Structure formats: C-alpha cells, structure tokens
Ligand SMILES: O=C(O)CCC(=O)C(=O)O
C-alpha cells in the first residue's frame with residue numbers, strides 16, 4: 635500500500651502538478667476529523683487499474699485530502715448507469731440547471747431518516763468502495779445523490795456538504811468532464827443561489843479536472859473547511875493550476891458534453907437514531 639501511495643506521488647511529479655501549498659490551515663488535522671474518527675483512505679491495487687488499460691491517475695492534491703481515480707468504471711458500466719439514472723426520472727426533483735435524485739432515505743440534520751435500501755445498481759458501487767478500502771465496512775455508503783446537469787453550462791454553487799454525512803465523499807462523474815473548484819470560505823460568502831460563470835481567484839485554492847468515469851474522493855479539510863463547486867461554463871479552461879491534467883493540454887479548453895454531466899455523490903449517513911444517541915452519550 636505504501637508503495638502504491640508513493641507511486642501516486644511520483645505520478646503527481648510526472649504530471650507537473652502545481653506544488654503551491656494551500657492555506658496552512660488545510661494541512662492541519664481538523665477537529666471534525668478526530669470527532670468522526672475518519673480512517674486514512676487505502677485505495678487498493680484494483681482501484682488504480684484503469685478499466686481500459688490506461689493511466690488511472692491517482693494523486694494527492696494540494697489540499698491533501700482530495701484524490702481522483704481516473705477510469706474508475708469502464709464505458710459499458712457508464713452507459714448502464716446513465717440508463718438507470720434516466721429510468722429514475724420519475725423521482726427527480728427539478729432545481730435551477732439540474733435535477734436531483736436521492737436514494738437511500740432522507741438526510742436530516744439528525745442523520746438519515748426513512749432509510750431505504752439502495753437499488754442493486756447503486757449498492758454495487760457502494761460495495762466496491764468498501765472492497766477497495768475507500769470506506770470501512772462500518773461506514774458502508776448508504777446514500778447516493780444523483781445530480782443530472784441539464785446543459786454544459788450548468789454548475790453547482792460553492793457549498794459544504796454539511797455535518798449530517800460521515801465526512802468522506804465519493805463523486806462519480808458520468809457523460810461529461812467538469813472542473814471542480816475548492817474554495818476557501820470568505821466571510822459573507824453566499825453558499826446558496828446561482829453558480830458563477832468563472833472561479834473566483836480570490837477564494838479558489840484548488841481546481842480539479844474530473845473526466846467522465848472518474849471517481850473523486852475527498853474528506854478531511856477539503857470536506858470540513860473548504861467549499862466545493864462547479865462553474866457554469868460550457869468549456870473548462872485548462873492550465874497548470876488544474877489538477878489531474880496533462881501538461882500538453884494546458885492552454886486548451888475542454889468542452890463539456892452537450893447532453894450535460896451526471897454525477898453520483900456516494901456517502902454514508904449515520905441513521906438519525908444512532909446520531910442522536912451518539913450526541914446524547
Ligand atoms: O456534481 C458534482 O460533482 C457535485 C455534487 C455535489 O457537490 C453534491 O452532491 O454535494
């Protein structure tokens with residue numbers, strides 16, 4: 635495992651990823667982590683094998699708790715998942731620029747209420763994340779939020795996922811790439827409303843390219859201290875500041891797919907009763 639992580643770090647060097655360090659607060663272990671006993675992630679060999687034989691691209695970003703596994707699924711699996719998302723349209727909630735489908739239950743400030751079993755096609759993803767060591771069996775993902783972005787120009791305003799979730803998130807991208815921005819919170823920064831059309835240089839500390847079929851995993855400071863969001867742009871301008879990109883693509887822009895991106899946000903939510911119990915005692 636150590637060798638693997640070392641390999642990932644070497645890849646980071648190979649790819650000339652920016653080495654600026656983020657705000658020092660990002661490096662410090664968060665009190666929230668300790669409170670939730672977040673174990674380090676161990677992504678095993680299988681997770682780093684590209685399904686199509688290419689470079690899996692696991693790396694550690696400047697905020698040390700962000701990782702991307704490229705080609706986490708193959709194209710056939712992607713097509714199956716896209717079709718399953720389309721079949722779930724009946725349960726979709728329409729928002730500006732995107733619709734969402736929630737599976738697993740209702741997330742409340744106390745934890746997961748009205749818990750329902752994940753459908754088999756989502757449970758398979760959850761099981762794979764546990765098998766790969768991304769989640770411990772005690773925190774098997776039990777909730778999936780699907781964001782179906784209506785057009786390439788759709789995004790999501792910078793936000794934090796909040797305290798109801800166990801603080802590690804895995805996001806699987808389907809159908810299109812996008813760049814996710816991690817923002818340092820700024821006093822008075824709005825965390826609701828429309829997403830912007832460009833990242834704010836004032837607040838962005840880290841930008842990460844998410845190709846279709848990639849899995850983004852973040853926890854620690856990236857989860858608790860920073861906001862994440864996706865700009866509302868039809869094409870993402872790529873330069874050396876965007877992680878998970880090859881140097882030869884710097885200076886180009888990558889168009890998002892006309893059909894819009896779909897993301898599956900896979901998390902563990904402690905049951906409402908368990909959480910209330912934990913707080914009591
Ligand atoms: O579409 C994405 O990748 C972001 C989704 C997200 O941040 C969320 O569901 O909380």
Ligand SMILES: [Fe+2]
Nearest residue numbers: 793794795862
């Ligand atoms: Fe989020």
